[in-house]
Amino acid sequence: DAGVTQSPTHLIKTRGQQVTLRCSPKSGHDTVSWYQQALGQGPQFIFQYYEEEERQRGNFPDRFSGHQFPNYSSELNVNALLLGDSALYLCASSFGGEEKLFFGSGTQLSVL
């Protein structure tokens, strides 16, 4: 039973560029949440997708957008990258918005 998988594992971009991160939820899960974890900090909630719609959003600018596909996989897009966007981006899945989350290993994004 595959857990939450994320790709790529590492990514290097320059300021102003755009990036897309991908996530496949754990088998049987239908809800995907994205978190940003800056170095030395706890993860911060970006948004959550359920039934292909953004159900909830944290305190992140519109440069952060997402999508959920019919197979429940999800993408996180970040436009006009800033140096401060450098972080570990974690995807988490759950079933029906249940409170227990399963996390992937994350995508380490470096913005130069």
Next chain:
Amino acid sequence: AQKVTQAQTEISVVEKEDVTLDCVYETRDTTYYLFWYKQPPSGELVFLIRRNSFDEQNEISGRYSWNFQKSTSSFNFTITASQVVDSAVYFCALSAFREGNQFYFGTGTSLTVIP
């Protein structure tokens, strides 16, 4: 607003010592969940325990135990007879029902167990 505070940034213990990681939370919700996650160097957050706001029973799982006290808004985590494999960053998190169960994480406690 929800908030989780982990005042201990880094802890070092010698193998076989017991260690307690502190977690204090703030919420106005009456229905909420508390969690502990372990983050090894690989980056993946590994679920350890979930406790809902109506269940103040302490829990023990092997060498791990958790003490939930609503009166002091604390949810502390104790590792008994620590092992080198316990070295990781540990996060306490809060999820409030009225906010759609989004997680609020503390800043984490980095535990190093010295052989």
